[in-house]
Amino acid sequence: MFKNFEFIIILYLKKMKLGAFSTSLSVKDLSVSKAFYEKLGFSIFGGDMSKNYLIMKNETTLIGLFQGMFENNIITFNPGWDSSARNIAEFDDVRDIQKDLKEKGVPFIAEADESTDGPASFMIMDPDGNTILVDQHR
Secondary structure (H helix, E strand, O other): OHHHHHHHHHHHHOOOOOOEEEEEEEEOOHHHHHHHHHHOOOEEEEEEHHHOEEEEEEOOEEEEEEEOOOOOOEEEEEOOEOOOOOEOOOOOOHHHHHHHHHHOOOOEEEOOOOOOOOOEEEEEEOOOOOEEEEEEOO
16 A cells, blocks of 8 residues: 555656756847856857857856847756756656646647657746746757
């Protein structure tokens, strides 16, 4: 009898593995923002100036700078990646995270196609209007 109870408790307490965390900033001038974050010790980790975005990194902290791509700042999670965009062995698939959040009554702005596998994303909004992107690249 206790084994079943313990199993239920473990399932209830399981935390989502959301992967790498970053903040995606909507910037007015990519060059000016790049120079500012370099002064804070960030360096270019990815992206492309000609495509109006850069990913800047300082140790394990990631900031995406995006010019003209979206209105507000976005909190981003990347299941399957660590803070260096390296694949991690164990992660929760974006579709499983989406299903769990749906069961908990979280409304969605955009949804991942649950009939697929591999790369996918969804978007939700927190109670204060902050957009959260869960973006799986593999």
